[in-house]
Amino acid sequence: MNLLVRNVRIENAADTTDIRITDGRFSEIGPFLEHHGEEIIDGAGRLCLPPLIESHVHLDTALTAGEPRWNESGTLFEGIEVWSDRKKFLTHDDVKDRVRRAVRQQARFGIQYVRTHVDVTDPDLTALHALLEMREELADHITLQIVAFPQEGIDSFPDGRGLMRRAADLGVDAIGAIPHFEFTREYSVSSLDFAVDLADEFGLLVDVHCDEIDDEASRGLETLATRAYERGMGSRVTASHTTAMHSYNNAYFLRLLRLLQLSGINFVSNPMVNTHLQARTDTYPKRRGVTRVKELTEAGLNVSFGQDDIVDPWNPLGTGNLRDVVLNGLYVTQMMGHQQILDSHRFVTHNAARTLCLDDYGIEPGNSADFVLFDAPTWYEALSFNAPVVASYRGGRLIASATPLEHDVHF
Ligand SMILES: [Zn+2]
Secondary structure (H helix, E strand, O other), X not given: OOEEEEEEEEOOOOOOEEEEEEOOEEEEEEOOOOOOOOEEEEEEEEEEEOOEEEEEEOOOOXXXXXXXXXXXXXXXXXXXXXXXXXXXXXXXXXXXXXXXXXXXXXXXXXXXXXXXXXXXXXXXXHHHHHXXXXXXXXXOOOEEEEEEEOOOOOOOOOOHHHHHHHXXXXXOOEEOOOHHHOOOHHHHHHHHHHHHHHHHHXXXXXXXXXXXXXXXXXXXXXXXXXXXXXXXXXXXXXXXXXXXXXXXXXXXXXXXXXXXXXXXXXXXXXXXXXXXXXXXXXXOOOOOOOOOHHHHHHOOOEEEEOOEOOOEOOEOOOXXXXXXXXXXXXXXXXXXXXXXXXXXXXXXXXXXXXXXXXXXXXXXXXXXOOEEEEOOOOHHHXXXXXXXXXXXXXXXEEXXXXXOOOOOOXX
């Protein structure tokens, strides 16, 4: 695939530039490149970003909201009950069909990488088998990373450890845990030890649903970060949610921050879903229920944003569009300075790439020619005006496109 992409703004650059793609890879980047007979794409001064990355979603539960009933309380825990009932009716084709639909939707919004958690507290591992097949089927268009996610616990679920080990044997990319859902504090710690050991044994990544609760005493994170630090695994370990951190007292948070910096672990925040699910037991003042994104970022820690749920028991809405997630995240974390807004694409591009441990990512000579064009000159305008992704290229091939939005105002 040889292309010459003219006149784009790479990552909010003030000036436009050209990009040459040779055999599916970026080969030259600079202004006014000579034409070597390639197909020419006119970028029309548009924003060019590396592909968007969904760093935390549950594709196995996507598009099931209302089945067999709706989550009327809006709590995480009613969501888990509803899903437990829906899980009984899972079939291989049901999962594959919903995953295919959700991923095609994500592709429309410029997403090319997806880390999906898959519930493995199911003796048949139905969803996992389906997701492993989908990872192969989609590989040319979307990279799926699969996390073995013990939705109902590791040490608190019958044969939880055995199921996690089977998932590792079957070829997942990462090992999960859910310490705040385990029966006891002891199980919380032992389940984290087990998860880190298992990941180490199989050479896998770690991504834990960590302290997704408003309980300020939920402190799985310190255990996870300590294990990551002591084993030198930090860059391969992710703490998702960490919403309890919202409620930690500042003295504890400051002590914890040192450990987090030493460990170098990654964080994923899911601002839309956690503002919806958390603080349901509060009257007023009502907490926001989102981890300390601003403080972690300022302390040099890597944070990315995820959608978490798309039309399922934990989120009745959601399209998969990460623009909505970033917009909501900026509001709720009060990161609304102009430079903060301009930089915020990093929550769903470079920061997420670091979380997923991707190499071969980014608009640089030598890398795979993966990029998206927004119908806006900068990320600021793209966010403000909900600009569509007009083109998503992977290895120099167009995998999704949209026409720019046209509006008429009749006055
Ligand atoms: Zn999740």
